[in-house]
Amino acid sequence: PASFARTHERGGIEGVPTGSHIFRHSLATNLLRAGAGLESVGTILRHSSPETTAIYAKVDLPMLMKIAQPWPGEPSC
Secondary structure (H helix, E strand, O other): OOOHHHHHHHOOOOOOOOOHHHHHHHHHHHHHHOOOOHHHHHHHHOOOOHHHHHHHHHOOHHHHHHHOOOOOOOOOO
16 A cells, blocks of 8 residues: 555645654644543643644634633733
8 A cells, every 4th residue: 555655645745744753743733622631632642842842732723712811911812
């Protein structure tokens, strides 16, 4: 069977992640959207550092806007 990367190449798709990274990223994003915490996602993905897992926190901007706190002295979002 053709690999995911080769399928992208044959389809002329460029500039997007390929291989296992895209599947791990999709899993992490879906877990966060379903309510999983970053610690749980890090455990599932076997990250050794919380900073590595924190990369996924910036994925869903609408979700982040719901929990963002206003800067002190500034109107809220």
